[in-house]
Amino acid sequence: MPELPEVEIHARNLREWLVGRTVRRAALLDPLLDPDSTGWAAALAGRAVREVAREAKHLLIHLSGGSTLLAHLRMTGRFLRDAYCAGEPAPPTRFVLDLDDGTRVRFEDRRRFGRLRLEPTARLAEDAELARLGPDALLCPTTPDRLGVLAAGSRRPIKALLMDQRLLGGLGNICAIEILYRCGLHPDEPAGSLGAEAVARLAGAIPPYLEWAIRAQSRRELIYLGEKGAENVFSIYRREGTPCPACGAAIVRTVTAGRGTWWCPGCQPRRNPGPTGAGASAPPPPGRTRRSARAREPGTPAPPAPRAPRRGG
């Protein structure tokens, strides 16, 4: 369930695994991966991998011969590397690349939301999906001025704005949650109600958070939360009912823009309650937890809070 940091880790892994290698054989094992496939997988044999890039949550694998593999991991997609072995890998593997160095790179995707397609590299500039994306949140950090313009006059919850891929490319639910926590901003705060100081703080918090998340999760194999062996490295995400690492208040879970949202009532007070925001009519009393959160594993003390959220101004 990757966001920008996880996709960036994928890009780095794929760069190491693929660049300079030649594809010996490729196979699309799940038609759902590319519903419009024209059978391009067979044509990948003999192509060399030139370069791997990332744009927001999209991965771009540039091949010789003027083609680019475009991948989106969506919720459970993941690239893995194995030694070559004869025969086709079983689900949840959906795509396989056998390389000239005897390795095999697989695309695994339990929920099958991921997408993979092959496009002419020269036409990527006009690709509708890529064209929709706002500037990459890491490679092209948004300035306070720009964020101020995006937020001005908007009554959308600030969290929804952060997650809007047309405005900022790459931030997802966790990123938005953790960044707002670091800034001491309530997720439901109407974007247009933020002062210049808050906007600047928010813009400035995005790249450091992304850098931290990349470092915190840089492993050969990413294990997404919810999977066996996963470890929650985040400060408040999915920590409903547990004490805030900064102030001790119980973390609260609500829903914003249809997505689970965690926040700290102590560090992220709501300053400008919207008239009809989700749950606005009855602010959740602190302590009344919706459903007892998954208890943190015993022996896992305070979540590693890379930086305490700054209060006030």
Add this chain to the structure above:
DNA sequence: CTTATCCCCTGCCGGC
């Protein structure tokens, strides 16, 4: 322009 809701899929977890 918004927002909310449902959908796409599968697996896991807690509760009963």
Add this chain to the structure above:
DNA sequence: TGCCGGCAGGGGATAA
């Protein structure tokens, strides 16, 4: 133990 409902970090379509 087994079943059932809720939930999951993606995005898109559709309805208000």
